[in-house]
Amino acid sequence: MQKNALKFLTLMLCIGVSTAYAQTAQPIKREFKFGKIAPTEFEVKASGQDSSASAIKLFDVGNCYFEYNSTGGFIYVFERHIRYKILNKNAYDLANYHVELYRSSNSAKEDLSFMDAATYNMVDGKMVTSKLNKDAKFTEEFNKNFVIKKFALPNVKEGSIIEFKYKIRSDFTFTLRGWEFQSNIPTLWSEYNVRIPDYFVYKNNMSGYYQIEHPVHETVTASYIPGLSSNAVYDKYCAANVPALKEEPYVTTMADYTPKIEFELRGTQFPGELYKDFNGSWPKIIQGLAEDENFGGFINKNSYSKSVLPGILKGEKDTLAAVKLIVNYVKNNLKWNKEYSKYANETNPKSIFEKKTGSSADINLALLSLLKEAKIDAYPVLISTRENGEHPGYPVVSAFNNVIGVTQIGNNLYFLDATDKDLPAGMLDYENLSHQGFYMDLKSFNGKWLSTEPSVSSEKIFVYNMTLDKDRKLTGKINQYSKGYSALNLRNKYRKTNNETEFVKNLKKDKTGLEVSNYKIDNLDNLDELLTETMDAVIEDNVEEAGNLVYFTPLLFERTKENLFKLEQRKFPVDFAYPFKESYRITVNFPDDYEIDKLPKGGIYKLPENNGTFSINYVTEGKTLMVKSTINVSKSLYTPEEYFDLKELFKAVVEKQAEQIVFKKKV
Secondary structure (H helix, E strand, O other): HHHHHHHHHHHEEEOOEEEEEOOOOOOOOOOOOOOOOHHHHHHOOOOOOOOOOOEEEEEEEEEEEEEEOOEEEEEEEEEEEEEEOOHHHHHHHEEEEEEEEEEEEOOOEEEEEEEEEEEEEOOOOOOEEEOOOHHHHHEEEOOOOOOEEEEOOOOOOOOOEEEEEEEEEEEEEEEEEEEEOOOOOEEEEEEEEEEEEEEEEEEEEEEEOOOOEEEEEEEEEEEEEEEEEEEEEEEEEEEEOOOOOOOOOOOOOOOOOOOOOEEEEEEEOOOEEEEEEEEOOOHHHHHHHHHOOHHHHHOOOOHHHHHHHHHHHOOOHHHHHHHHHHHHHHHHEEEOOOOOOOOOOOOOOHHHHHHHEEHHHHHHHHHHHHHHHHOOOOEEEEEOOOOOOOOOOOOOOHHEEEEEEEEEEEEEEEOOOOOOOOOOOOOHHHHHHHOOOEEEEOOOOOEEEEEOOOOOOEEEEEEEEEEEEOOOEEEEEEEEEEEEEHHHHHHHHHOOOOHHHHHHHHHHHHOEEEEEEEEEEEOOOOOOOEEEHHHHHHOOEEEEEOOOOEEOOHHHHOOOOOOOOOOOOOOOOEEOOOEEEEEEEEEEEOOEEEEEEEEEOOEEEEOHHHHHEEEEEEEEOOOEEEEEEEEEEOOEEEEEHHHHHHHHHHHHHHHHHOOOOOEOOOO
16 A cells, blocks of 8 residues: 555656655645745755765756757757755855757757856845856857856855756757766756657667656647647656765766666658658668768778778788788877767868877778778777767667777687777777677678677786895895786886886885886787786885784785775676786795794685686795785676675685785794
8 A cells, every 4th residue: 555655656746746855754846946945945954875965956857849940940959957955065066067068060059048047045044045147157168069158156055055947959859868867966856858749750768777757658739930830749757866876886887877868869750751760770870871971981982091001011911910000000190089989070081191180980980991992801880988888779879989890800800999009909998898889781781789898808917026034125026917908008007107217106106115126018019919027126114023923914015905895785787897817926935034923824715607716825835935816807797696796705805815924033
């Protein structure tokens, strides 16, 4: 009976009869009118799992509908009204609001047609309103495609209520503005109303880990200009009392787990016209990309490729060797501007090579153009980067934000990305490790999903050969070996420093007592070889003495000091991006008058089905101590159900690697 009553109340909330505040005793009827603040809103406090929140989103209401512009046709209008209660100074930044507006290379654009905002404070029992000042409005040209409008509210204090209400008109009806129902601030009420004319058919994608209500789906009448009206589909989506979304380590992006809805145009059917399919299927999407001058048309432009290819290949007949030569040419002649894109900014590779810089699409589509001219079968692969979020899987082109290449040589697939000089052919950058990419044949308009799981794991090996003297100082050599993603990360870190001296300084930064000399790095530019570091080392302040006992933590700087998995339960998968292995081999020669008083017990810890292991063991031989420890995470992705075992594995890592060896000095 109680469950049914609660379900009915939630439904009534979504229909708009009333909205309940979790922190108040009785439901309060809400009218979302700007400036109309109920006295009880000043009394709202955080509680429960969000008791430490710095602000509460009292409501967040959006509306999306269409208007007709006699010169440009249909546009859509996006309205938003949002109100916050500020609980402490950590939330003062909410008073600095910004709105991003997009514009294309032609005249299509978005305009902020209305903005109102205010701060409300209770002073001596009366509400005082501080409106948005004219001099607190700023416009920033973010780049050629984005303008940012910024607004700063005055008189924000602990206990203030602030609100913003604005309207955007957009020419870009291909993708409507979506809506997120959860954020890092607890939300009492979130609602999105969408009215779409019969002329437009949209795909909508609902995602996230929180239940969103959809109480209204009905046909209504919509008017656009005098004499022009149509039926429209009206949908209302809403959520009540949504807790704050908590950050968790090792995820793609928290946006993947945020409950949200997004819209992409499938097709149009205007009166007197046939239905026009924009991207109702993968073949339709592929055909559109093949015919696009900034995608398929760009790849097919071969004048530049013809002129430079003979000098690149120099008669090379081996396919893999030829691929590497072409990839290296692109890497050495084009610099990535750190922008991801699936469309080239120009219509000809020659223009990109003349500029010597470009986006990921500029670079990788230019690479595909060269490979095509070399008669090497290579194909574009659309990617949604980790930061961009997981692709929903069905035909939605706007959910991709990057493109790479792929070729098959023998039985092996080689993914190709020329944006990073240190990325070997066949290996993908971290951001592209989103588990799958969509391969396309631009001739047959066929495509399929390909797994982008790394075939090469990340491995780091630390080898310490040290001698401990009577002054508790360790002297010897450190060798470090890196391959796969560990090597890629090290190469990137090394190249970002100005010189080797600075790199060594950074290497020592968080390693108390370490002094390094004769540092050497081998195979920095040989991407297919093991990246090797060697150095002479002196380590002080890492061995403790108490009476005739000497205490030593053998893993020194390399031990795992903290378990990142702290939550009792986890809702989201653990996504490492790639499997990894870390091995530590420490050999210590100790003085003749030392003997081992206490040696920790070694052991091996395994995840079910051998999906990960941790081992540590100790061996003594004469006056030599040898310690070997290995962490092996053999999958890139672990489900929430596997979280507890993973947490326990790393708990064992932290505890066992922290155990000390105790030496006893002979008297």
